[in-house]
Amino acid sequence: MKTDYILAISGSDILSGGGMQADLATFNRHQLFGFVALTSIATVTDDGFEVNDLERPLFQSQLQSLKEIPFAAIKIGLLPNPDLAEVSLAFIKNYQDIPIVLDPVLIFKENQDGTIGEMAETLLSFLPYVSLITPNLREAEILSGETITNLKDMRRAAERLHRLGADKLVIKGGARLDKHQAIDLFYDGSEAVYLKKSLLHRNNNGAGCTFAASIASAMAKGQTALEAVKAAKIDVYRAIHNSNQYGVKQNDH
Template identity: 55%
Template sequence: MTSDYILALSGNDIFSGGGLHADLATYTVNQQHGFLALTCMTAITENGFEVFPVDTALYQAQLQSLKKVPFSGIKLGLLPNVEVAEVSLAFVKEHAGIPIVLDPVLVCKETHDVEVSSLRAELLKFFPHVTIITPNLVEAELLSQQTIKTLDDMKAVAKLLHSYGVPNVVIKGGNRLSKTTAIDVFYDGETLKVFESPVLDKNNTGAGCTFASSIASNLVKGLIPLDAVREAKNFVYQAIQASNEYGVVQYANH
C-alpha cells in the first residue's frame, strides 16, 4: 500500500504555529506524507509582523519540481500576492480530480485596499477548481463583499460564495459571534449545517490552518465534505484542549 502524498502550498510562520508547520504536523498525525511548496516567509521587523513573498520564478520552480508526484490532495494557504496565486491556480488546474482545499488567507497582514481587491479577484478564479473553501468571517466578508454580524448573515454568505462556483463552503466564525461558542457554517448547495463547540481559553495559534489541512486529510481518506469538516472541527478542538501555553500539542494518543 502506497502512502497518501498530500501537498501544502503554504507560508512559513516564524513562530511555528500556523502555516506550513500546522499543515505538515496535521498530515503526519493522519499518517500521510506531506509535501511543501513555500509561498512566503514571515518575520518581525521594525514595521511589525511582515510577510515576504517567495520570488515567483522560484515558487514556479518548486511546483515544477513536484510535477511528477502523484498527489492525493492539495491544501492552499497563504498566497501572498497575485503572481504566486496565478502560478498556484495553474498548478491546481493540472490536478483536477483530487481533493483541493483553499484556505483564502487575506487578512494575516496589513495590506492596501488595491492589493486585497486584486487578491480577491484572483482567489475567486480558484472556486470552480477546488473542493472546498474555508474562510474566516473577515475573509468571507472580503470575498462576498457582504457584512456578517449574525448567524443568519453567515448562512447567507455561505450560500452566496457557493453560487460563485465552489462546491462546498465552510465559514469559520470562531468566537466572533459568541464569546462562549465557536460557530462554523457549512453549505454544499443542499445541506446547510451549523457546527458549534465551546470556546477554549487557550492558545489557538494555527487553528485555522490546522482546520483546513485536517479537512484536506479527511477528504483524502475518503470522507465526504460534510463529514470531513465535522471531523476536522473535532480534531482542532481536541488539539487546542491538549495544548500548552505555547500552543504545543502532544499528539501521541491521537
C-alpha cells in the same frame, strides 16, 4: 493509484504555530506523507510580524519539481500576492481528480497593505477548481460582499459564495457570533450544517491552517467533505486545548 502523498502550498510561520509547520504536523498526525511548496517566509522584527514573498521563478520551480507526484489531496494556504496565486491556480488545474482545499487567507493583507481587493478577486477565480474553501467570517464577508452579524447572515454569505463558484465551503465563525461557542457553517448548495464547540480561551494561532489541513487529510483518506469538516472541528478543538505560547499543538489523541 491512491497514495498517502499530500501537498501544502503555504507559507512558513517562523514561530511554527501555523503555516506549513502546522500543515506538516497535521498531515503527519493523519499518517500522510506531506510535501510543501513554500510561498513565503515570515520573520519577527522589532516592528512586528513580516511576511516575505518568494520570487515567482523560485515558487514556480518548486511546483515544477512536484508535477510528477501522484498526490491524494492538496491544501492551499497563504498566497501572499496575485502573482504566486496565478502560478498556483495553473498548477491545481492539473489535479481536478483529487480533493483540493483552499484556506483563503486574506486578513493579513487587510492589515498590512492595500492589495486586499485584488487578492480577493484573485481568490474568487480559484472557486471553480477547488473542492472546498474555509474562510473565516471576515474573509467570507470580503469574498461574498455580505455583512455577517448573525447565523442568518452567515447562511446568506455561504449561498452567495456557492453562486460565485464554491462547490462546498465551511465558514468559520470563531468567537464573533457567540461569546460561548465557536460556530461554523458547512454548506454545499443544498445542505447547511452548523457545527458548534465551546470556546477555548487559549492561543489559537494556526487554528485556521490546522483546520484546512485536517480537512484535506481526511478527504485524502476517502472521507466526504462533511465528514472531514466534522472531524477537523474536533482536531482543532484539541489542538487549541493543547496550545502553547506560539500556537496550536498537535497530539495523537
